[in-house]
Each structure stands twice: as structure tokens, then as C-alpha cells.
Amino acid sequence: MPTFRKMHKLAQLDRDFIWHPFTQMREWTKAEPIVITAAKGTVLQDAHGKEYLDANSSIWTNLHGHNHPVLNRALQKQSSKIAHSSALGFANEPAALLAESLVNSTRLNTRPKDFKNPRLSKVFYSDDGSTALEVALKLSYQSSLRTRPKVSPRFLAIDGAYHGDTVGAVSLGHIDLFHKAYAGLLFKSDKVMAPYCYRCPFNKAKPERADAREYRKCNWECVSKVEQTFSKAKKSKRPYTAFSYEPLMQGAAGMIPQPKGWLRRVAGLARDHGAQLIADEVMTGFGRCNESPKLFASHQEGVQPDFLCLAKGLSGGYLPMAATLTTKAVFDSFLGDYHEFKSFFHGHSYFGNQLGTAVSQASLELLTKKRSEQQRANLQANLKRELQRLWKLPHIGDIRQVGNVVGIELVKDWKTRKSFDLREQAGIRVCNAMAKRGVLTRSIGNVIAIMPPYCTTQKQVRKIAATLYDAVAGSLPPE
Numbered sequence: 001m002p003t004f005r006k007m008h009k010l011a012q013l014d015r016d017f018i019w020h021p022f023t024q025m026r027e028w029t030k031a032e033p034i035v036i037t038a039a040k041g042t043v044l045q046d047a048h049g050k051e052y053l054d055a056n057s058s059i060w061t062n063l064h065g066h067n068h069p070v071l072n073r074a075l076q077k078q079s080s081k082i083a084h085s086s087a088l089g090f091a092n093e094p095a096a097l098l099a100e101s102l103v104n105s106t107r108l109n110t111r112p113k114d115f116k117n118p119r120l121s122k123v124f125y126s127d128d129g130s131t132a133l134e135v136a137l138k139l140s141y142q143s144s145l146r147t148r149p150k151v152s153p154r155f156l157a158i159d160g161a162y163h164g165d166t167v168g169a170v171s172l173g174h175i176d177l178f179h180k181a182y183a184g185l186l187f188k189s190d191k192v193m194a195p196y197c198y199r200c201p202f203n204k205a206k207p208e209r210a211d212a213r214e215y216r217k218c219n220w221e222c223v224s225k226v227e228q229t230f231s232k233a234k235k236s237k238r239p240y241t242a243f244s245y246e247p248l249m250q251g252a253a254g255m256i257p258q259p260k261g262w263l264r265r266v267a268g269l270a271r272d273h274g275a276q277l278i279a280d281e282v283m284t285g286f287g288r289c290n291e292s293p294k295l296f297a298s299h300q301e302g303v304q305p306d307f308l309c310l311a312k313g314l315s316g317g318y319l320p321m322a323a324t325l326t327t328k329a330v331f332d333s334f335l336g337d338y339h340e341f342k343s344f345f346h347g348h349s350y351f352g353n354q355l356g357t358a359v360s361q362a363s364l365e366l367l368t369k370k371r372s373e374q375q376r377a378n379l380q381a382n383l384k385r386e387l388q389r390l391w392k393l394p395h396i397g398d399i400r401q402v403g404n405v406v407g408i409e410l411v412k413d414w415k416t417r418k419s420f421d422l423r424e425q426a427g428i429r430v431c432n433a434m435a436k437r438g439v440l441t442r443s444i445g446n447v448i449a450i451m452p453p454y455c456t457t458q459k460q461v462r463k464i465a466a467t468l469y470d471a472v473a474g475s476l477p478p479e
């Protein structure tokens with residue numbers, strides 16, 4: 001007779017009282033949820049004592065590993081002083097120190113004649129990626145009205161863009177599954193095609209067992225489409241105020257990587273047409289997507305945005321913390337006498353929170369150390385090597401890696417690129433099978449995201465790859 005384990009009390013409390021994000025709650029109640037109670041490094045532990053590898057850095061937030069002694073000490077030291085005080089009329093020590101460090105970390109030495117790059121010099125704090133983008137959007141909107149008062153602000157994004165869940169951030173997004181429910185609340189933004197090499201209609205290459213960017217056959221039609229969009233806006237005398245993008249890799253769109261040179265080309269087009277650049281580095285920042293010690297993905301191609309939006313890894317995965325960096329020109333457009341009421345009327349109660357900024361400062365210092373740079377390089381190499389075995393499986397269509405971020409696209413047949421219908425839950429089935437084998441991650445439709453903390457060892461990467469292999473082979477048998 002099979003034995004049935006009684007549901008843990010914490011799991012039952014979760015089912016009784018918590019409404020989870022991006023979750024169909026009817027499905028959620030069909031099984032006992034995994035309740036995470038402890039962690040160390042890359043290893044998570046649940047309420048029953050079972051251990052798992054954290055293959056997506058707890059939804060892309062954790063950089064250095066869980067329960068890190070340096071970050072723990074930073075929190076303990078700050079909490080012994082003060083946890084929080086208002087930024088409305090007051091300043092605080094860790095927020096000021098972090099702002100200086102963030103600005104210094106964005107220095108980009110590119111010759112003016114090579115590319116028109118501004119200098120980032122001001123930091124506006126918030127609490128998550130959505131609000132970081134909301135801040136950039138509002139700053140861009142208001143500064144544009146003050147410098148071009150006769151031109152109605154317009155915004156351009158990439159197809160499949162996801163910039164968060166506040167109304168402004170959703171308006172910049174272009175994923176119907178997430179956003180169409182709020183259509184009546186949103187302002188209109190335009191989109192340009194994503195450089196999705198694996199499924200690009202202009203890519204004439206037949207499928208191979210390699211990253212589609214490596215064997216693509218095209219003439220940069222994706223860039224031409226962007227140029228056409230900007231030119232059309234110029235002719236209509238309704239130019240775009242700003243172009244928002246995720247540099248090097250679009251996350252929620254399905255881990256869509258950009259071929260080398262795409263970002264620099266389209267950023268140059270935006271600059272030439274007078275549009276500001278809004279870089280959403282919520283996922284890609286702090287070394288996630290870089291092949292060098294550079295911390296920000298935009299810098300990999302020599303691009304400095306007018307707005308740099310940071311969150312997730314900012315605090316090393318410890319506390320909700322976000323920041324929007326911008327230029328002196330944007331800042332100056334809000335200066336005036338009191339009676340002009342040109343202040344930026346936006347803010348959060350926990351703006352510049354001392355605990356969040358203190359641990360973020362400690363995380364940023366860790367990232368600049370040689371040990372962290374070597375960890376990132378090793379992890380990138382280990383992921384590339386260990387995931388190669390997946391090409392043997394007929395349901396692996398594309399393996400795309402940018403730095404330490406990997407997306408594995410599942411298909412019915414790699415030779416035809418035929419997709420699974422989302423209702424077949426191919427990605428969910430694979431992730432559930434991985435969880436049973438002790439590895440946790442989350443799918444984005446038919447794409448499995450792999451993004452472990454930087455401290456993940458070669459042995460742990462090997463287990464992640466082997467577990468993913470077994471899960472795909474066992475959950476998606478050949479037709």
C-alpha cells in the first residue's frame with residue numbers, strides 16, 4: 001500500500017491564505033507546494049528537509065549565493081544603527097554611499113565621435129523593477145515636455161518586451177498574455193521586431209544543433225525595421241521620446257538573445273533620431289550577461305543609456321531594492337523655484353532604505369573583486385560546456401546563452417522548429433520533473449531558464465544539466 005505524507009502545516013497555511021503572482025491558483029492547490037525554509041550558497045532546503053539546487057537564482061535575484069557572510073554582516077551592522085528613516089526632507093549614510101558607487105560603476109569611456117554617450121550622474125531609488133521602469137518613463141515624459149513642449153511624448157519598445165507590472169511599465173510591454181487584461185488602463189506604445197534569430201522570418205538558415213545566432217543567414221533586416229520605424233515617425237513629425245530595451249537578452253519574452261552588434265546599431269538609430277534610451281537591466285545587470293568584468297549589459301556594446309533601471313540583483317537577492325540612474329540634463333529639467341512646482345512628484349515610503357542600500361553596497365563591492373569576476377567566468381564556461389549534451393534530445397530546439405543566462409527552447413521537432421502549444425504545458429512539465437529530482441527553476445512558456453548564482457560549482461552545474469536532460473527525456477518522449 002502506498003504511504004501518503006501529511007501536508008506540512010506551512011504549506012497548508014500558504015494554500016489557505018496566499019495568492020501567488022503569475023500563478024493559476026486552481027492548479028496551485030492540486031499539489032503540496034514546496035516551502036523553502038533555509039538556504040546556503042546554491043542549495044535551498046524545504047520544510048521537509050529536502051535539498052534543491054537553485055537554478056534560477058530565486059527568480060533571477062541572487063548573485064553571490066544564499067546566506068552570504070559578507071551580506072549578512074552588512075545587514076547586521078546596519079540594523080544595529082537604524083533600519084529606515086524617511087527620505088522626504090532627510091538623507092542617510094548608506095543611500096548616499098551606494099549612489100556614489102552606482103554612478104562610479106557606470107563610467108563608460110567611449111570617444112564622443114565613436115558614439116553619443118551621456119554620463120549618468122543621478123540616482124533615484126525605488127523598490128522593484130517595475131517601479132524602476134515607471135520612474136524612467138515618468139522622468140522621460142516630463143523632461144521631454146519641458147524641452148520639446150509642442151511634441152507629444154511617444155515611446156517605442158521591442159516586441160515581447162516585459163518591463164514590469166505597474167500601469168506605466170505595462171504600457172511599455174508587449175506580451176499580450178500578460179498585458180491584454182489591462183488594455184483599458186494603458187497608454188499606447190509602439191513596438192519593433194525583436195532580433196529572435198531562432199524564429200526570425202528573415203533568417204534563411206536551416207535548423208542546426210547550435211545557437212541560432214551562430215548560423216543565421218540574414219541581412220540585418222531586424223535593424224532595418226527599426227530604422228524604418230524611426231524614419232516614419234520623423235516624417236510624420238511625431239518623433240519618439242524614448243526607446244526602451246533589455247540589453248543583450250530579453251527575459252520574460254522567452255530568453256531571446258540579441259546577435260552581437262544589434263544593440264549598438266539600434267541604439268545609434270535612436271540617438272540619431274533624438275530619442276532617449278531606457279535600459280531595463282533589471283535582469284541583465286550586475287554581470288549577468290557580460291562576457292567581461294563589465295557590470296552592465298549595455299556597456300558590453302559600448303552603449304550608455306539615458307536611464308539605467310536596476311533591481312533584482314541590486315541587493316544581491318536580499319531585499320526589495322531598485323534604482324534608476326539618469327543624466328544631469330534630465331535632473332536639471334526639474335530644477336526651478338518653489339512656486340514653479342517642477343519637483344518630480346513620485347516617490348516611495350522606503351526610498352533609499354538603509355538596510356537595502358547597505359546590503360546593496362556590500363554586494364556591489366563583492367562584484368568588483370577578482371574572486372567574483374573569476375566565479376562569473378567559470379560559471380559561464382561550465383554552463384556552456386555542460387549544457388552541450390542537451391543537443392542530443394529531439395525536443396531541444398535552441399540553446400541560447402548570454403554570459404550566465406541561458407534559455408533552452410523546447411520544441412516538438414528540432415528539424416521543423418514546431419512549437420508546443422502552451423496548453424500542453426511542456427515547460428511546466430519539465431520544471432516539475434526537475435523539482436522532483438532536486439533542481440528548481442521556472443519556465444517561460446516553452447523555454448527553460450537557467451541562471452544560477454555565481455558561486456555555483458562545476459559539479460552543481462553538471463547536476464543541473466543532467467537533471468534537465470533527464471526531465472526533458474522523461475517528460476517529453478519522442479512522438
